Amino acid sequence: MKKDKSKDQINNIQSPDDLNSYLRVTNPSMWFVFGSIMVLLIGFIIGSSFYKIKSTVYMTAVVKRNVITVVPSDKYDIKEDMTVYVEVLDSKTNYFKVYKEKIESVEFDKYEGDYVGLIYGADGIPDGNYSAYTEITDTPISYLFH
Numbered sequence: 001m002k003k004d005k006s007k008d009q010i011n012n013i014q015s016p017d018d019l020n021s022y023l024r025v026t027n028p029s030m031w032f033v034f035g036s037i038m039v040l041l042i043g044f045i046i047g048s049s050f051y052k053i054k055s056t057v058y059m060t061a062v063v064k065r066n067v068i069t070v071v072p073s074d075k076y077d078i079k080e081d082m083t084v085y086v087e088v089l090d091s092k093t094n095y096f097k098v099y100k101e102k103i104e105s106v107e108f109d110k111y112e113g114d115y116v117g118l119i120y121g122a123d124g125i126p127d128g129n130y131s132a133y134t135e136i137t138d139t140p141i142s143y144l145f146h
Contacts, residue, residue, distance in 0.1 A: 045141065048139060048140035048141045049139055049140075049141045050139070051139060051140055052137050052138070052139060053137070053138050053139065053140060054135055054136070054137050055135070055136050055138070056133050056134070056135055056136075057072060057073075057074075057076050057133060057134050057135075057136060058072075058073045058131065058132070058133050059071060059072050059073055059084065059131075059132040059133060059134065060073065060129060060130070060131065060132065061084070061086045061129070061130045061131070061132035062128075062129050062130075063086075063122050063125050063126065063127050063128055063129075063130065064127055065127070066120070066121060066122050066123070067118060067119070067120055067122060068084075068086065068101060068118070068119035068122045068125070069109070069116050069117070069118060070084050070103060070116060070117035070118075070119065070132060071109075071114070071116050072114070075114075077115070078103060078106055078115060078116070078117045078134075079103070079106065080103055080104065080105060080106055080117075081102055081103065082102065082103045082117065082134055083100060083101070083102055083134060083135075084100075084101050084102070084103060084117065084119070084132050084133070084134050085098050085099070085100055085101075085132060085133055085134065085135075086098070086099045086101060086125065086130050086131075086132045087130060087131050087132065087133075088125055088126075088130055099122075099124070099125060101119045101122070102119070103117035103118065103119055104117075104118060104119055104120055105117070105118045106118070
């Protein structure tokens with residue numbers, strides 16, 4: 001007389017004959033779903049390496065004696081040769097002029113408590129505090145490795 005297997009007996013393998021109850025045969029539809037997920041995942045990884053995300057980092061530009069000191073408004077690593085746009089209000093026309101400058105050196109400023117960018121030779125920009133910004137282009141895949 002053969003016993004019916006209850007759920008408790010299926011979870012406890014007691015003989016090699018019980019292994020057949022745990023083997024499950026895969027069908028082609030499961031492989032199709034798995035393959036589709038893999039194609040989407042690989043497509044996302046390849047596509048995200050080519051897609052570009054532009055973001056703007058706002059800064060403060062302090063002009064003093066023909067030198068621009070660029071201070072980021074949040075924690076951001078500024079680098080040499082980074083392009084910075086300084087907005088200066090023209091008092092004659094009442095419009096903003098945008099000066100495109102490149103950071104020449106990066107130094108630690110003990111008063112700011114962070115690194116600042118220095119631009120020498122700020123011709124045409126009067127001394128004072130101005131708003132500035134830079135545009136950064138990243139790829140989504142680069143966020144995985146930061």
